[in-house]
Amino acid sequence: xxxxxxxxLTRSVEDFAPLDPAGKQVGMYCCGPTVHDAAHIGNFRTFVxxxxxxxxxxxxxxxxxxxxxxxxxxxxxxxAVHAAKTSLRxxxxxxxxxxxxxxxxxxxxxxxxxxxxxxxxxxxIGLVEKLMARGLAYQxxxxxxxxxxxxxxxxxxxxxxxxxxxxxxxxxGERVRNDEYAKESVADFALWKARAPEDGAVFWPSPWxxxxxxxxxxxxxxxxxxxxxxFDLHVGGEDLIFPHHEDEIAQSEGAxxxxxxxxxxKHWMHGAHLLVEGKKxxxxxxxxxxxxxxxxxxxxxxxxxxxxxxxxxxxxxxxxMEGLQGARTSLARIDECLAKMRELAAGTQAAPDPALPAAxxxxxxxxxxxxxxxxxxxxxxxxxxxxxxxxxxTPTQAASALAAWERVDSVLGVGTSPEAEVPAxxxxxxxxxxxxxxxxxxxxxxxxxxxxKAKGWVIEDTPKGARLKRL
Ligand SMILES: [Zn+2]
Numbered sequence: 001x002x003x004x005x006x007x008x009l010t011r012s013v014e015d016f017a018p019l020d021p022a023g024k025q026v027g028m029y030c031c032g033p034t035v036h037d038a039a040h041i042g043n044f045r046t047f048v049x050x051x052x053x054x055x056x057x058x059x060x061x062x063x064x065x066x067x068x069x070x071x072x073x074x075x076x077x078x079x080a081v082h083a084a085k086t087s088l089r090x091x092x093x094x095x096x097x098x099x100x101x102x103x104x105x106x107x108x109x110x111x112x113x114x115x116x117x118x119x120x121x122x123x124x125i126g127l128v129e130k131l132m133a134r135g136l137a138y139q140x141x142x143x144x145x146x147x148x149x150x151x152x153x154x155x156x157x158x159x160x161x162x163x164x165x166x167x168x169x170x171x172x173g174e175r176v177r178n179d180e181y182a183k184e185s186v187a188d189f190a191l192w193k194a195r196a197p198e199d200g201a202v203f204w205p206s207p208w209x210x211x212x213x214x215x216x217x218x219x220x221x222x223x224x225x226x227x228x229x230x231f232d233l234h235v236g237g238e239d240l241i242f243p244h245h246e247d248e249i250a251q252s253e254g255a256x257x258x259x260x261x262x263x264x265x266k267h268w269m270h271g272a273h274l275l276v277e278g279k280k281x282x283x284x285x286x287x288x289x290x291x292x293x294x295x296x297x298x299x300x301x302x303x304x305x306x307x308x309x310x311x312x313x314x315x316x317x318x319x320x321m322e323g324l325q326g327a328r329t330s331l332a333r334i335d336e337c338l339a340k341m342r343e344l345a346a347g348t349q350a351a352p353d354p355a356l357p358a359a360x361x362x363x364x365x366x367x368x369x370x371x372x373x374x375x376x377x378x379x380x381x382x383x384x385x386x387x388x389x390x391x392x393x394t395p396t397q398a399a400s401a402l403a404a405w406e407r408v409d410s411v412l413g414v415g416t417s418p419e420a421e422v423p424a425x426x427x428x429x430x431x432x433x434x435x436x437x438x439x440x441x442x443x444x445x446x447x448x449x450x451x452x453k454a455k456g457w458v459i460e461d462t463p464k465g466a467r468l469k470r471l
Contacts (some may be wrong), residue, residue: 105301143194
C-alpha cells in the first residue's frame with residue numbers, strides 16, 4: 001500500500017510522492033525550538049511526531065534529509081537576553097544544549113542539519129532583497145521592512161492557503177511588528193526589524209540599516225537554502241499554521257524562486273496540541289512539564305516517548321501521570337516477551353518474520369495510524385507469549401520474531417533495554433553513593449539508596465560494579 005498522509009494545504013489525505021523523479025530523496029523541514037526556555041512536553045509531542053514521520057519514511061526506503069532550525073534570535077529571546085544581562089550566544093547556547101539532550105533522552109534521531117538563524121543572516125537579507133525587488137516588501141517610516149499582503153494578493157497569489165482568512169476587516173497597509181499575532185489581526189508582517197534600544201547588542205547591518213530578522217523569514221531562508229526552493233515536506237505544531245507557516249509560504253513563493261508550477265512545499269503536516277491532566281498546560285495550574293520534571297519523577301525517556309506516540313498526531317490528546325504509569329506497564333509487557341524470545345533464541349540468527357512488519361506498516365501507511373500499529377504489536381506479543389507457553393516455538397522462530405521486532409522498533413524507537421535508560425540524575429546519585437561508601441560515610445550512602453528506592457530504582461551490585469535496576 002502506498003503511504004498516505006494528510007496535507008494541511010489541501011485538507012485531505014493524499015498519496016505521498018516525493019518531488020525526486022526517482023522517488024527516493026525526501027527533503028523534510030521541521031520548525032525547531034525557540035531557545036529561550038526549556039522546551040515543554042507539548043513541544044516534544046511535535047518533535048517526537050516529526051521523528052515518527054522521518055523514521056517511517058526511512059523504514060519505507062526513502063532517503064530523508066531532515067532539517068530542523070534553531071530559532072536563536074526572536075522577540076522573546078531578545079527580551080530574555082536583556083533581562084539576564086548576558087550575550088545572545090551565551091544565553092541561547094544553554095537552552096540549545098539542553099534541547100538536544102532532551103531529544104536524545106526521547107530517542108529522536110538527530111536531524112541531518114540544525115541551522116541557527118543567526119548564522120544565516122546574509123541568506124535572510126538576500127531573500128528580503130528579492131522581495132523588495134519584486135515590489136512585495138517595503139521599508140516603513142519606522143525603518144523596518146514589511147511584507148505587503150496587498151501587493152502579494154494583487155499579483156494573483158493567495159494569502160491564506162493553510163487556513164481561511166477574512167480580508168474584509170483588514171485595513172490595507174496596517175502593520176504588525178510582533179512575530180506572533182492572531183488571525184483576526186492579519187496585517188503586513190515584519191521581514192527585517194529596525195534596531196530598537198531594547199535590542200541591546202543584538203543587531204546586524206543590512207541595506208535598510210541596522211536591525212534583525214523577523215521570525216518567519218528565518219525559516220523561509222534556512223529551509224530553501226538547505227533543501228532547495230521547492231521541497232517535499234514541512235512539519236510543525238498546529239499552533240504554527242498561522243501566522244508562521246502562512247507567512248513562510250508568502251515569503252518563499254513571493255520571492256519567485258521556485259521552478260514553474262512548483263510550490264515552496266508540497267506537503268504540510270501539523271501535529272495537534274496536548275492537554276496535560278485534561279487542561280491546557282500552564283505554569284499557574286502546576287501542569288506545565290519540561291522533560292526534566294518527568295525524569296525527576298522517575299520516568300524514563302523511553303516511557304515518555306511511548307506515551308507521546310500512543311495517540312494519532314492530528315488528535316488533541318490528554319497527557320497524564322496515569323498514562324505514564326500505563327506506558328511503563330505496556331513496555332514491560334513487550335520487554336518480558338522479548339526477554340523470553342532472547343532466552344529461547346540463545347544467539348541464533350534468522351531473517352525477520354514478515355507478518356508483524358507488514359501489518360504494522362499497513363497501519364502507519366494510513367496517515368500514521370499509530371494506535372493501529374501498536375494494536376498489531378500487542379496482538380503479536382500475545383501470540384508470541386501463547387506460543388512460548390505452549391512450547392510451540394523453535395529457537396529459529398524466536399530469532400525470527402526478534403528480528404521482526406527490530407524492524408518495527410526502527411520506527412517506534414522505544415528500544416529494548418531499559419537499563420540503558422537510567423536518567424542522568426540517578427546515575428549521578430549512584431556515583432555519589434559509591435563515593436560515600438568509599439569515604440565510609442554509610443549513613444549518607446544508605447540515605448541515597450533510600451532516595452533512589454523511593455524514585456523506583458534499586459542498586460544492584462554486580463562484578464562490573466554497582467548499577468541501577470527498576471524496582
Ligand atoms: Zn519555522
